[in-house]
Amino acid sequence: MFKLNLKIAFRNLWRNKTASFINVIGLAIGLASCLMLLLYVSYEWNFDKHFKEAGQVYQVMTNFKDANGKINGTGDVTGNVIAGAIKEEIPGVEAISRLGYGGQSLIANGSSSFKKEAKFADPDLLKIYNYEFIAGNPGTALNDPKSVVLTERMAKLLFPDGDALNQSVRYDDKTDLKVSGVIRDLPSNTSNRFDFLMPWSFYETLFDWVKDPSWTNFNWQTLVKLDKHVDLNLVNLKMKGMMELHQKDTRAESFLYPLSEKHLYGKFENGKGVGGDVERIYLFAGLALGILLIACVNFMNMATAKSEKRAKEVGIKKTIGAGRGSLIAQFFLEAMLLTMIGVLAAIAMLELLLPTFNNLLHIQLSASVLNGGYWVWILLIVLITGLLSGIYPALYLSSFDPIQTLKKKAVRAKAVPMSLRQVLVVGQFCFALLLIIATLVIYKQLSFIKNRPLGYDTNLLVEMPQDGLLQGKYELLRTNLLKSGAITSMCQSSMSISNEGSSFWNFEWPGMADQDKQIVFNQIATTYNFIKTNGIKLIQGRDFSRNFASDTAGVLLSSSAVKIMNLKxxxxxxxxxxxxxxxxxxxxxxxxxxxxxxxxxxxxVAYSKNWNGVVTMRLNPANSLSQNIDLIKTVTKNINPAYPVEVKFVNELYAHKLQAENTLGVLSNLFGGLSIFVSCLGLFGLAAYSAEQRTKEFGVRKVLGASMLNLMQLLSLSFMKMIFISVVISIPLGYYLMGKWLLKFEFHTTISWWIIGIAAIGTLFIALLTVSFQAYKSARANPVDALKYE
Amino acid sequence: MIELKNIEKYYANKGVKSYILRHVTTSIKEGEFVSIMGPSGAGKSTLLNILGMLEDPTYGEYEFMGENITSLNERKRIELYRNHIGFVFQAYHLIDEMTVAENIEAPLLYKKIGGSERKSRVADVLDRFNMVAKKDLFPNQLSGGQQQLVGIARALVAQPSIILADEPTGNLQSAQALQIMDLFKKLNEEEGITIVQVTHSEINAGYGSRILHLLDGVIKEDVATTV
Incomplete structure (x- = not known):
């Protein structure tokens, strides 16, 4: 029986090629989106969970309060002494480690040098993370201050043809460290990634501010592994007063937060978790499931539209003794078969498109075909999709009464619930239209933000890190670069102009009120030519200048600072x-x-010679870009040979700020396009079927003198009505939802009428094109062909 | 085998009842070959459908093999289809997606008959109807007469006790029609299968043992034929 049903299902698919094609393509797109979602969710879900006993690891978080004791910020930073205090005062701590950020640092092996991600940690970190050691002893790897642990990739880079263990590498062109361990590369869904890891004891020898014990120098992270029987709530109760106890007058308190939840639920308001990146998962899930649902609706619609054909089969089978169960099973089998074919196509699509998708979203997903769990999920999705798309046709078709279907002129009009089909089509197009409106609004908002005046000139502006000797020999670098003609101006500063990096309070000025001490200011430290190099507009006064010796004790204020300070x-x-x-x-x-x-x-903006980090340069417009960059590289390498030269364009750095919104735009564009496509596929199928059904009617009408336009109108109108209803429903909805989204931003554009117009007219146009293709075909047909039967 | 008592069938439309069958009372014994005749609209097909449990009478009692049909549930009815009733239709009603052999095999599948017996029964029937060469063809590759032969073969393969045929030769040329009627007669006489057919043709009716004449839903005449 099963074999026969399978055979019949295949024959049915083959016979109705258009319908099968539409269904398979639609389902494949829907399923591919779903599989993509699955990979994405599992990637995000397993963030910081891939090591042993990950559930027992916590991050020390800090709530910052204002003068009234209200929490106004939460971060994952701590001072450098809280780790010791926790170890002493909280029972059940199995391991605790501080984690220091080394940034992109130089690591060299005699001949070749690389700038790679560096971190510093206490030896306990190796107990917390359970890194898989390829070489070396995790128990002792970080004990010696002059040791370093490399990742496998880093080790291969430094020692391409040999064992890295116990070899010597040079850190920051100053200190020789011995490789005490090599670990497997960390998965990309890890929060604390590094290429090489050095002991905290070594870190302390590098900087005095690291060595000085402090509760309030919030520069580091602290990770704790608790015994699995410890009650987190009790621990946090004890943590609450810890900082104030040790350091009077602090307005901060620390608490433990599961490390594995930090990634997805890392947003805090008022000291309480309020979600975070998990919203991206919800959004993506909504989109992928929406597409799949559209594809399922196509399947349902095509299946029920074909019901007249299938009804006869149902009737006959019932008279030769088929029970309803066996008929339902048969229709489900057909749905499953189609879904299976769809999923195969989807997997092929996924393999093809995954790299592009990874690029778009800046993540690293990989479809692990060998992973058994992956296949279980695929099977589950196939099952759910098959059930979802098969259940309605199966129940509906199997319910036919044999006598109605076998009598020649069966009362079909009543039996087919046209209205439900219409509702489903309207639903499909509503979803598609909403996405199109969203896409247009997101892009308009992005272009609005891109057009906001920056306040400095990114054109021809480049920067590079002020590494190694560039700090001491800055003046030499400046003279040489200016002489080379590569640049017209340059300045050093504490951080990049492209990205906010530092703030402070307790600024004092004449005439300030007492509570003004609480006002938080952004700060950049620089020396000369900051304004000139960056192309910032001066309203009053002047840039820092060598001509005024007193400028070393000068500051520049932004106009909003002047306003808030109320300086006449x-x-x-x-x-x-x-x-x-x-x-x-x-x-x-x-x-x-x-x-x-x-x-x-x-x-x-303050003058400080010693607080530096970034060199910003304005390129000489007289030369070509590559010429300038080459010159800069040569000159810099001469002065600072130990470090690679990394010149970055400021406008590219700035563009990173729009990444989240860009991603959103790409996603809604992609899924909007797909949903319109799949919806139109369905519409095409329905129109084809309707045209086929009305061939005879068309023939009669043609014989009676109907023009081709009359006939095309006849067929198109009934479909266009549905699309029109979708437009009417989705436009106010889209307007409302996107209006709410825009309100999230302080600077936002408005939803203009042309957006609504484009979305509505575009959709109507595409739908019309889809339907009229069929209408044209059937209107063109020779009436004799239609009428000669019967 | 079949007992009909006072069967009525009508449609009520705006308070007006339009009768299709009135006061139909008759019985059909095992082994009979009954033809139902009458002009268009006399209720012949409705009567056959009621016999085949495809339609319910509005009123009256119907016993099939001693069981009261009017109170029968779906499951029992399907059981009867599987074991006792074979249908033959004017429009053949073969399943287009199945080959000849598969069409014939289908009732046995629903009857849950084992694979080997199914094979042998299908082979048997194909052989008997001289259709072995055509077993892998689809219905639309056959002539009308051949399709109807498949239809009858399908009705027979489950070894029913009764065949209900609604104008089985209505779409066929006369030569093919005679062939089908000969087949019915043979089945009736040699295998004792009860046959009830609806027909317009006096000649076809002549093959049976008894004729029910229907007019405006009422049995006007119930005569035995003499060969």
């Missing part, structure tokens, strides 16, 4: 910056430093 005459005002006396020498127009969607804090 800012130039020459005497302020206290980090307790040091300083004089305001200039006021510049605000520029975008943080998120371009929101306004920045007021800003102070």
């Amino acid at each position: 005459d800012p130039l020459g005002a005497k302020v206290k910056y980090h307790g040091q006396d300083a004089v305001v020498i200039g006021v510049f127009k605000d520029f975008i430093w943080g998120s371009p969607f929101y306004s920045d804090r007021p800003m102070v």
